[in-house]
Amino acid sequence: MDAELFKKVVPHHCLGSIWSQRHQKGKEHVAPTVRAVISQFNRVANCVMATCLGDPSMKAADKARVVEHWIEVARECRTLRNFSSAHAILSTLERHMIGCQRKTWGEVSRDSxxxxxxxxxxxxxEINASQRSELITQVKSRRGARAPEGGL
Structure with a gap:
């Protein structure tokens, strides 16, 4: 789903001069492709939040298994180069509402x-741009001649 949304992003919609208009009256239609990507990110984050915090009767050990599941999903997202959903999952797990639950994190396995x-x-x-660029370059170089026509 993320890939399809990113394929539709119109590059000039990402420009500050256009994006900054999004809250002005009558400009609700500005940058719809970027809005769609943001909405998908938020849906993933909300799903993580709901499954980790949605049932107040869950014990810390049960919540820890849910957290471990999401960590594995984030790992798979990274493997698939879906950095958007991986970031949505990890940033949600880091948020105060989940991150501060010491009992839950105390039950998460060391490996997880x-x-x-x-x-x-x-x-x-917080990752710096050069590390990100290096990672993307590594991914591209691994694909080598297998890259589809027309680029990514």
């Missing part, structure tokens, strides 16, 4: 927690 930390370092918004 290490994987979470590693993935967070890769797809976090």
């Amino acid at each position: 927690f290490r994987l979470f930390q590693t993935l967070s370092g890769i797809v976090s918004t």
